[in-house]
Amino acid sequence: MEIFQVESALVCTRRIAGLNQAALRVLRTASGRRVVATDPVGARPGTYVFTVSGSAARYAQGDYAVLTDLTIAGIIDDWPRSGGGLE
Numbered sequence: 001m002e003i004f005q006v007e008s009a010l011v012c013t014r015r016i017a018g019l020n021q022a023a024l025r026v027l028r029t030a031s032g033r034r035v036v037a038t039d040p041v042g043a044r045p046g047t048y049v050f051t052v053s054g055s056a057a058r059y060a061q062g063d064y065a066v067l068t069d070l071t072i073a074g075i076i077d078d079w080p081r082s083g084g085g086l087e
Helices: 055-060
Strands: 002-009 024-028 034-038 048-053 070-076
Touching (some): 002 034
Parallel strands (some): 034 070
Antiparallel strands (some): 002 024, 048 070
16 A cells, blocks of 8 residues: 555546546655556545555455556545655
8 A cells, every 4th residue: 555645637538448437546656756546435636545556456446347456545534744755
């Protein structure tokens, strides 16, 4: 699991059938690297989230048929941020 900040929604007019209608979000790491994840929880821009990757990401999406390797598993309401990290 990793912690990311949601930057924005990602809108795709065409996608493979294996993504079904999964919502996509652009996430940012503390170092500024960007990744895309499926979002079954409805995270909004600016919120902090934790993700799961690999085969667990398909289960977290709620539909094992969705072809994803990174899924937002939850929205972080609050955590003690001491040094480094996303702030």
